[in-house]
Amino acid sequence: MLKRIAVSELCLGMYIHEFCGSWMDHPFWKGNFLLKTERDLERIRESDVREVWIDAGKGLDVAPGQVSASVAEVSAEAEARLLAAESKTAPARVSLEEEIARAQKLCARSKAAIVEMFSDARMGQAVTLDHVADMVNEISDSVLRHPNAMISLARLKTSDEYTYMHSVAVCALMIALARQLGMSGEQVHEAGMAGLLHDIGKMAIPDVILNKPGKLTDNEFSTMRQHPEAGGRMLLESRQISALALDVCLHHHEKFDGTGYPHRLAGEQISLFARMGAVCDVYDAITSDRPYKKGWDPAESIRKMAEWKGHFDERVFQAFVKSVGIYPVGALVRLESGRLGVVMEQHERSLLTPRVKVFFSARSKVPITQEVVDLAKLVGRDKIVGRECAEDWGFKNIEALWSGLEARNGSYHS
Known part of the structure; x- marks a missing residue:
């Protein structure tokens, strides 16, 4: 049985099912765990979270006679219906300056979450997506408040943090592109999820290759090209990901003319989402500082991408240019x-x-x-x-x- 209780009523031995409020309000990546240490209890009390859902079937219950009037009990099914029924108002548009401050915090929180999730994947643990949906919602809201703040900030990553912040940047770019293409709210969310997870397969690539500060050898490049399929296997094992996001992970390196990898798909053989992923992935890659090269100017990158005939779906690329501009922010x-x-x-x-x-x-x-x-x-x-x-x-x-x-x-x- 799930119960919603005040943080002040938490004690060791309780099983936390979910934190109430934004995932950015608390210091934990995983949303479901048994509360075992005083340190974790202290971190929750010091956070901005005021209430949590506990599962009395997996841990201690609230002691009889100590239940406050604020405690709510629901079944898991009833809670799911309640959450699904909540209406969400689109955030109001704000200035670039205002959104930059919010986006800066969101970038830092997202990076920490991606580092933990990817580290679990590197150690062979099943990928858990506890807060991925919440993260995508936060990034989507930022893009709605101002379409350029999050996208532009994420581009400023250092070469050392590229692998992780690249996922955040591609998530924001996919959301902006999906909106430009007139997709539904559900499809926009799926696009963001796909962007966030598209490169998780790189956790199967040795660090010596992933972070090499020079040109890869033929053998090293062959190893690097295995990351889409490695990512696909990781996401399949998690059993929590949609077919669309899995497809983007597998096929974001396919090219419209059939010369990409891993399956040399061409034209309409490549899903729309994977074609979107190809554009967003390349743009962020070439505008970012990498271990082996400095990123290109955003406007110069758009010009060069336009010259790569056969690489991208022209319709998707044109929509992408409309979403970031011929002269993107920072050019x-x-x-x-x-x-x-x-x-x-x-x-x-x-x-x-x-x-x-x-x-x-x-x-x-x-x-x-x-x-x-x-x-x-x-x-x-x-x-x-x-x-x-x-x-x-x-x-x-x-x-x-x-x-x-x-x-x-x-x-x-x-």
């Missing part, structure tokens, strides 16, 4: 006025007129007063005339200009 661009700036936000109806924070004069080669300009309001007076490379100008940490986060290595200009 360094030159304006006709001679000013350089970083893209801050996309225009709802025009891919060519984003909001840009200008900070440097390309003509006089000196910094200028930082100012956010809305190119949609400057049509005929100023526009983007090209992409620029930060390294060519000696700029460092220009991500601080759009994210508001403190630069990691000083100012943006060397």
Whole structure:
């Protein structure tokens, strides 16, 4: 029998079935466990969680005579119906600056959860998906509040955390792309789940290959190419994943022209979700710093991907560009006025007129007063005339200009 009790009534020996509230409010990745240690009890009491569901059939019950009026009893079936019936209001749109602060915390929490889940997989344990659905919901809500904050922040991962944050980034990209394609709420959620789990098979790849700071040998690359099928086996063993998410895990490296792997599928043989996964996976991979190379500029990455004929489904790729922009957030661009700036936000109806924070004069080669300009309001007076490379100008940490986060290595200009 499940009972909802106050945290103050928890004691050692109780079996926690579920925490009430957001998965971000408590410090545990797994949602079902027997409360055995004082340390875990203390961590729960110090968290933002106020109530929990306990399973009296798997652990201690609340002592007779000590049950407070707030305790609720339900069967597992009744609880499931209750949770399913809860209505969820779509979050209101907020500014990039406001959502960056939330997304930063969400990135950190998501990374910790993915590290634990992937570590279990590496040790051969069955993949448990206790809070994956909650994580996807939180990321989806962030994308709804502001479509660029989570996606852009996740791109700033270091090479050391790439394997884990890549999964978070692809989850957010898949959610944004699914919405752009007009999918239902359930399909959007499935897309996010697929993105989060698409690379779990890399936990079967030796670290010496996964983190090699140089080009892989033919044998090493052959080993690396085994990760989709390894991931598929892991997800099948978990018995908790949908066929759609499993398909993305297996086939996100297939190419539309049939030259991909592991099964050399072509065209419509590749599911729509796997075609979406291919685009999102590649975009985040090439814009991220890796052990063996520095990430490309977002706008340059979009340009190069557009040139890879046969790699992607054109319709899916075009929808992807609409979701992130021709000039994605963080792209360094030159304006006709001679000013350089970083893209801050996309225009709802025009891919060519984003909001840009200008900070440097390309003509006089000196910094200028930082100012956010809305190119949609400057049509005929100023526009983007090209992409620029930060390294060519000696700029460092220009991500601080759009994210508001403190630069990691000083100012943006060397």
